[in-house]
Amino acid sequence: MIDPTARVHPDARLAPDVEVGPYAVIGPKVQIGAGSVIGPHAVITGDTRIGRNNRIFQFASIGEIPQDKKYHADDDTRLEIGDDNTIREFCTINTGTVGGGGLTRLGDNNWLMAYVHIAHDCLVGSHTIFANSSSLAGHVVVEDHVILGGFSLVHQFCALGAHSFLAVSSVVLKDVPPFVMAEGNSARPRGINTEGLRRRGFTGDDITAIRNAYKTLYRNGLRLNEALAVLDGEGCSHVADMAAFVRRSQRGIIR
Template identity: 60%
Template sequence: MIDPTARVHPSARLGADVTVGPWTIIDANVEIGAGTRIDAHCIIRGPTRIGCDNRIFPFCSIGEDPQDKKFVAGSPTRLEIGDRNTIREYCSINRGTPGGGGVTTLGSDNWIMAYCHVAHDCHVGNHTIFANNATLAGHVEIGDYAILAGFVGVHQFCRVGESSFMAISAVIVKDVPPFVMAEGNTARARAINREGMRRRGMSTDVIEAVRRAYKILYRQGLTVDKALVELKPLAAQFAEVQRFTEFVSRSERGIVRCRPQ
């Protein structure tokens, strides 16, 4: 199932039923799991591991050297991609850098639309959606079920929490806590991602608890430290609020703030 015009390095390891389209190049030190389909005109450099049942559309660049001036060609860095991801046309996902941990990761069941970029040392979770032209700078962390609308840009070293939602063209320069919707340039918190939580099957009680946590953090005029103290009883009752508070407490860049009422 390898097109005769494709070039697959002898050391590359391809699982059962892998499809490689015309004019695609698969380099040395690349491992591709069973059932993955790679369309025409893609380039996959190693060291890269791609899991099972992924779909990679034409003109993607996967596992290329990081766009980092400090990177030395041949450095032992890698890219790891999970299972059942859809990666649409013209996407680029770079390997890690020695100074950033050495690995870029993309989990499973992600939907990455056309022209997206995942830079070196990024860590993307599972079940995320990146709309067209969403871009991650280096060292970014994206939590499970996060959604980035079209043309969203995330600054290096920022973290985006689980089930958060970035509105179209949002510019993220601070951490976005879990379950929060952010918008604008520069991005500010708008509300909780109620619909995203509902689609994950979270109960009304959980959604209401997260809404209360959001109000305590963003709407009562408290400092972050004082808000975290106020949130302790609610976090003890709800695991989702606990994850919300832990994310905020670990923020090194600071979190997005809300617009004045």
């Protein structure tokens, strides 16, 4: 299952059925779970733990040191990747930094297209899609079911709420609340992700409540604290999730 030209460190821990392609390089602190496939010329290094049934394509760089001048060679930081992820050609995912918590994490069932970059200390949930050349700066939080259009960029310390959607080439400088579609440089709200919600089984009543919450937040001329007071009285769990996200935002939301 391991090509004879691959370089797998003897201390690396690979499940017996892991496939490793020609000229791949796997470092001493790497762990890879059952059913995973590592493509030709991929490099997996650092303190990196990869779960089950992941497909990492050729020329990906996984677990390399962060692009952060404060990082030191003896810093104890790591990368964790869950199960059932697809990581396409030339993707780069770095380990964390001591100052950022020491951990970069990618959840389960994510789809990363070619040339995606996930920087140090990013926390990415599950069921996300990163289109070609989309990039996260350091310390970004991406919640579940988020879609990033091709060439979209997210500034450090920003957060993307669950089920949000970034259009192609968007530049995100503030947080994007759950369910919101954003577009532009810098990104602005453009409605809710109606089609995505339908595909994921949200009911018509759910979508109507979310749409009304969006209007309260963005279209009714209310100040942010006034809008949040209205959302608190809606009695819908999805609207409550949106309000909670806005309240914990550190950079402020796009508006």
